[in-house]
Amino acid sequence: MEPFREQTVTDYSRATRELKGWLENATTSDLQRKSNGTRWTNEELLFHMVFGYMIVRTLLPLVRVVSSLPPSWRRAFAAGLDMATGPFDVVNYWGSRAAAMVYNRHRMSRKLEKTVTALTRRLQHESPASLAMSMPFPTRWDPFFTADMALSDIYSYATLHFDFHAKQLSLGLSGPE
Template sequence: MMSEPPPVDRAAIAADLERARVALHELVDGASTEQLARRSSGTRWTNEQLLFHMVFGYMVVRRLLILVRVFSRLPDPVGRGFARALNAATPVFHQINYFGSCAAATVFNQRRMGRQCDRVIAKLQRSLTLESETNLRLSMAFPVRWDPFFTETMTLEQVYRYPGKHFDFHRAQLTLG
């Protein structure tokens, strides 16, 4: 007889979402205009652009949740083919990701970034609360070349956990101090 997997630790996921939300506010509120305009370490972005990119990671998760729900219901070859196509488009993705964050940081700048982060994390918190255990175990193939924290297959639970890893990785690249 197969035993049921343990329930997903929603409290840990929710706490990580809140941790990043608070950290983002501390980073943005504590930074001067000059610090935000500095280049980050290991990226082509300024600190302000990188901070937006960190918030954008949470924004992307809302769309990824939809994709996992859809592709988990399709035959596996369809999802794997989609992931292969996305992997093939990695160079284009990286360009769009870079220039998109540059442009978006002009709108979601130091004044607006915190509010955007609050909104998107509140929505993720609400959706996490409403997810069934069954849904949290849904999975799909992912384009592993797009992000170092994507794995070949990811569950909805892993997608909820992803943006904290992305946030922490990029936080180490900030040159605010």
């Protein structure tokens, strides 16, 4: 396996272990406590971290479609999404709060495992050419979105997002090493 794929799969496995460890060791009061620097509780933030992997599954086909458009259309698409940052932020916040009720502490670990398994399987079948396909992204939506992102960047995004938010947890626990 080439280094990019190997590192990506290793990162996915680590995130899965960390989430499982936090969920197994956190008390109900730990999970209901507000996180650091967000309006979410720890449980809601943990789901939002899982959601980062779920959204990658949606972004992969989107990049394939948008990358086939003329460059001016690609840029216009990203600019339009950037203009919708306000509504996106509202949906992102409330969506994670609501979804954490469904994918709660009892279900989110399994959801991450299934999502990571699907992403890993898909990654193994990507060609170098497909991993290089790219499109402009709405840079105001997320600190890890850049002006142009290749499929390889999208695969890596989920763990960058996960690790960033892991620092905002106020569980008082550390994930498994």
